[in-house]
Amino acid sequence: MIAAAPNELLVDEYELAMADSYLAEGKDSLPVAFELFARDLPPHRGYLVAAGLERAVEVLTELRFCDESLAYLERARNCSPELLERLATVEFTGRLDAGPAGTVVHAREPILRVEGDLLTCQLAETLLLNQVNFQTLIATKASRIVTAANGRPVVDFGFRRAHGADAGLLAARAAYIGGCVATATVAAGYLYGVPTTGTMAHSYILSFPTDVEAFVAFLQHHPDRSTLLIDTHDPLAGARAAIAASRETGIVPQAVRIDSGDLVELTCEVREVLDVGGLGETQIVCSGDLDEYRIADLLAAGAAIDGFGVGTALTTSNDAPALGGVYKLVEAGGRAVMKARGPKSNLPGRHQVFRGVEDDTIGLVDEDLPGRPLLEPVLEAGRRTGEAAPIEEVRERAAAELAALPERVRALRDPATLPPRLSPRLRALEEELR
Amino acid sequence: MIAAAPNELLVDEYELAMADSYLAEGKDSLPVAFELFARDLPPHRGYLVAAGLERAVEVLTELRFCDESLAYLERARNCSPELLERLATVEFTGRLDAGPAGTVVHAREPILRVEGDLLTCQLAETLLLNQVNFQTLIATKASRIVTAANGRPVVDFGFRRAHGADAGLLAARAAYIGGCVATATVAAGYLYGVPTTGTMAHSYILSFPTDVEAFVAFLQHHPDRSTLLIDTHDPLAGARAAIAASRETGIVPQAVRIDSGDLVELTCEVREVLDVGGLGETQIVCSGDLDEYRIADLLAAGAAIDGFGVGTALTTSNDAPALGGVYKLVEAGGRAVMKARGPKSNLPGRHQVFRGVEDDTIGLVDEDLPGRPLLEPVLEAGRRTGEAAPIEEVRERAAAELAALPERVRALRDPATLPPRLSPRLRALEEELR
Numbered sequence: 001m002i003a004a005a006p007n008e009l010l011v012d013e014y015e016l017a018m019a020d021s022y023l024a025e026g027k028d029s030l031p032v033a034f035e036l037f038a039r040d041l042p043p044h045r046g047y048l049v050a051a052g053l054e055r056a057v058e059v060l061t062e063l064r065f066c067d068e069s070l071a072y073l074e075r076a077r078n079c080s081p082e083l084l085e086r087l088a089t090v091e092f093t094g095r096l097d098a099g100p101a102g103t104v105v106h107a108r109e110p111i112l113r114v115e116g117d118l119l120t121c122q123l124a125e126t127l128l129l130n131q132v133n134f135q136t137l138i139a140t141k142a143s144r145i146v147t148a149a150n151g152r153p154v155v156d157f158g159f160r161r162a163h164g165a166d167a168g169l170l171a172a173r174a175a176y177i178g179g180c181v182a183t184a185t186v187a188a189g190y191l192y193g194v195p196t197t198g199t200m201a202h203s204y205i206l207s208f209p210t211d212v213e214a215f216v217a218f219l220q221h222h223p224d225r226s227t228l229l230i231d232t233h234d235p236l237a238g239a240r241a242a243i244a245a246s247r248e249t250g251i252v253p254q255a256v257r258i259d260s261g262d263l264v265e266l267t268c269e270v271r272e273v274l275d276v277g278g279l280g281e282t283q284i285v286c287s288g289d290l291d292e293y294r295i296a297d298l299l300a301a302g303a304a305i306d307g308f309g310v311g312t313a314l315t316t317s318n319d320a321p322a323l324g325g326v327y328k329l330v331e332a333g334g335r336a337v338m339k340a341r342g343p344k345s346n347l348p349g350r351h352q353v354f355r356g357v358e359d360d361t362i363g364l365v366d367e368d369l370p371g372r373p374l375l376e377p378v379l380e381a382g383r384r385t386g387e388a389a390p391i392e393e394v395r396e397r398a399a400a401e402l403a404a405l406p407e408r409v410r411a412l413r414d415p416a417t418l419p420p421r422l423s424p425r426l427r428a429l430e431e432e433l434r
Numbered sequence: 435m436i437a438a439a440p441n442e443l444l445v446d447e448y449e450l451a452m453a454d455s456y457l458a459e460g461k462d463s464l465p466v467a468f469e470l471f472a473r474d475l476p477p478h479r480g481y482l483v484a485a486g487l488e489r490a491v492e493v494l495t496e497l498r499f500c501d502e503s504l505a506y507l508e509r510a511r512n513c514s515p516e517l518l519e520r521l522a523t524v525e526f527t528g529r530l531d532a533g534p535a536g537t538v539v540h541a542r543e544p545i546l547r548v549e550g551d552l553l554t555c556q557l558a559e560t561l562l563l564n565q566v567n568f569q570t571l572i573a574t575k576a577s578r579i580v581t582a583a584n585g586r587p588v589v590d591f592g593f594r595r596a597h598g599a600d601a602g603l604l605a606a607r608a609a610y611i612g613g614c615v616a617t618a619t620v621a622a623g624y625l626y627g628v629p630t631t632g633t634m635a636h637s638y639i640l641s642f643p644t645d646v647e648a649f650v651a652f653l654q655h656h657p658d659r660s661t662l663l664i665d666t667h668d669p670l671a672g673a674r675a676a677i678a679a680s681r682e683t684g685i686v687p688q689a690v691r692i693d694s695g696d697l698v699e700l701t702c703e704v705r706e707v708l709d710v711g712g713l714g715e716t717q718i719v720c721s722g723d724l725d726e727y728r729i730a731d732l733l734a735a736g737a738a739i740d741g742f743g744v745g746t747a748l749t750t751s752n753d754a755p756a757l758g759g760v761y762k763l764v765e766a767g768g769r770a771v772m773k774a775r776g777p778k779s780n781l782p783g784r785h786q787v788f789r790g791v792e793d794d795t796i797g798l799v800d801e802d803l804p805g806r807p808l809l810e811p812v813l814e815a816g817r818r819t820g821e822a823a824p825i826e827e828v829r830e831r832a833a834a835e836l837a838a839l840p841e842r843v844r845a846l847r848d849p850a851t852l853p854p855r856l857s858p859r860l861r862a863l864e865e866e867l868r
Binding site: 004005006007009013014016018020021024025032034073076078080118125127130131134157159160161162163164165166168171184185189190197198199200203204207218221222225232259260288315318324325327337338339344 | 438439440441443444445446447448449450451452454455456458459461464466468503506507510512514552556559560561563564565567568591593594595596597598599600601602603604605618619620621623624625630631632633634635636637638640641651652654655656659666693694722746749750751752755756757758759761762763766771772773778
């Protein structure tokens with residue numbers, strides 16, 4: 001169900017056009033450095049949770065042109081014969097530095113730096129951006145929804161609204177890194193070890209004559225993990241049906257789910273019905289077009305909700321559906337470079353981020369400044385310097401980094417940001433090149 | 435680079451939980467019908483361009499549980515032993531009806547209808563929604579951007595901001611269906627035959643000492659297809675550099691590209707510089723955070739633009755990043771069913787859409803009403819009734835259907851919609867079940 005394109009063709013055509021010229025000009029092996037960073041944070045974001053590093057490593061280490069790809073490029077006349085010959089030898093033998101996955105980053109701070117030959121580093125641009133932009137976007141969105149839920153568990157329900165199957169899987173993984181407790185997507189358990197969970201659909205209820213019959217059957221077949229969807233016909237009648245089904249089976253449902261309606265009023269009424277009916281232990285979970293803003297409003301208004309299922313908003317980061325990360329040449333042949341004009345300019349040279357107690361400083365790689373350096377070598381001479389971190393470790397790192405942020409930076413609306421300082425040497429270099 | 439999950443695990447866990455109960459209750463083989471439709475159109479959409487049908491066919495025809503998937507489900511304890519045994523025999527032997535890909539559809543109109551046994555049809559829910567929602571979303575967004583460009587070519591530049599690699603590929607394909615002329619994503623040419631095109635990045639310019647040297651090299655190596663990026667340092671100086679490079683090489687650049695700045699003023703100035711410098715044939719293409727609204731505004735303000743590259747907005751449908759399509763049980767055991775409560779109710783029974791000259795009518799499948807019936811059999815007894823339409827045919831159908839829409843429905847902001855009528859028999863059935 002997912003398109004089987006060779007990774008090496010997941011490039012923008014301009015990368016091939018440029019490669020052709022680099023080769024013809026004898027610049028294909030020029031040593032260069034690119035950095036991947038977000039110029040600005042998306043609206044309402046005070047920080048980013050970096051994710052997608054594992055895929056970035058794969059982009060680089062697996063970059064080879066197979067015969068089939070080369071044959072296609074020849075047919076498509078995208079490349080000169082000389083370039084086709086050169087592409088057949090492409091391999092990333094350079095260096096990758098990055099902050100550990102799950103790290104909080106701010107605008108302008110490099111999430112990763114790629115060093116190698118010009119032709120190869122340029123070819124990796126599109127896929128590196130594609131992978132890191134999306135996973136960072138969703139880990140960040142998830143962290144906001146988890147913040148809004150204020151200790152209540154949040155489950156990813158979003159696969160059906162994700163941008164294709166791969167997007168749904170990556171989102172489930174990134175959501176877990178960002179603090180969700182589970183996903184409804186079974187394959188995310190299979191591939192990534194993300195905990196999975198599930199309830200029932202309205203169609204399940206409708207396939208039975210009554211709510212009570214549907215609930216009795218479900219409780220009997222899932223005595224240990226039963227969340228009953230009570231709003232198919234009417235949530236209060238559904239809550240009473242859950243009580244009746246519980247009495248008939250002797251099984252206490254773990255939770256009831258409400259997917260529509262005025263959730264403040266309904267959850268309070270359902271809570272009372274359940275408590276009076278002897279289901280005081282049964283939790284109430286809500287779903288249905290929720291996001292961090294709505295969750296915060298519901299809880300502030302006193303809704304009786306114990307957990308949330310969040311779909312569309314989480315999986316698509318609906319209020320900011322793209323992260324505008326860019327991949328910019330910062331050094332070529334040992335010379336620091338920058339695009340000088342306007343808001344799209346970048347910082348010249350290779351950088352390190354020094355994380356301070358209050359804010360960060362971006363300096364040049366050979367500077368030794370106060371604070372914890374964020375970027376560490378991940379690949380050297382094209383090879384991994386260590387093992388990839390297990391997902392649980394990445395998730396814990398994200399949680400710890402988020403907890404360390406000032407509350408004003410984690411605000412859901414109009415948060416404060418922590419723009420990094422620039423070291424005096426970097427400022428001087430920027431001035432000189434401008 | 436794309437997650438290799440077996441399709442049969444691309445399900446929400448609740449589908450397995452429901453399947454367990456269906457099986458235990460002896461309802462797994464109950465004949466049912468589900469319909470996939472959008473209850474409402476996303477903001478600012480007056481219509482949808484249906485896409486993703488080919489993938490929907492694959493979802494159904496390829497649905498099997500391989501040994502590895504069954505072993506995972508056993509380990510994960512998602513299913514009873516009885517269900518595992520039943521899943522091993524799952525195969526879609528039912529019927530699929532759909533409008534042809536590229537068809538314009540309206541709110542509440544079924545994009546497809548699936549008929550078969552309850553267990554199998556329920557298992558297909560998540561992946562069908564995932565595929566059809568996204569591709570329809572992007573084909574629709576593309577058609578809006580193409581409308582705004584008013585005859586000027588639009589190229590997809592969005593892979594780097596897409597939600598993973600598969601999303602970028604599907605978006606390139608859907609964008610072409612929606613009217614874009616090409617994509618920058620090479621693999622979309624390889625996989626789907628979408629025309630590809632490319633220019634150069636700022637990093638290309640920065641790897642040369644001057645714009646002129648960068649342009650001379652590019653023109654020499656790409657004499658037939660050269661779009662020169664002129665805004666790395668300054669667009670007017672860049673335009674003069676293009677003229678100088680053209681004089682030096684004797685090659686006329688096909689186009690120049692501007693990716694930043696005040697595009698109304700800059701394009702008019704650049705046009706004048708090019709015309710005076712003898713490059714009257716050289717086109718001006720623009721990119722950089724464009725969408726349908728901005729394109730319409732630029733053209734209305736008199737910008738001298740001959741073509742557009744659109745990235746983020748196109749690939750993520752940024753102003754409406756999800757289509758809320760749903761998959762609802764409409765018939766079970768020969769009995770029409772509906773979720774009765776509130777705004778999430780659906781039309782009961784199996785439907786046909788009759789396309790009239792002014793608007794559509796939704797009736798029951800056995801009605802014979804005026805207008806062209808949209809849904810046609812695509813699978814019967816689990817097998818294709820014919821060949822999949824080539825992408826060019828789908829693209830032409832979309833163009834013809836869009837051209838037939840009233841202009842007020844194609845408006846970019848607050849468009850009119852064409853809500854379908856309901857046949858008297860359908861209205862009576864709805865009333866009866868309510």
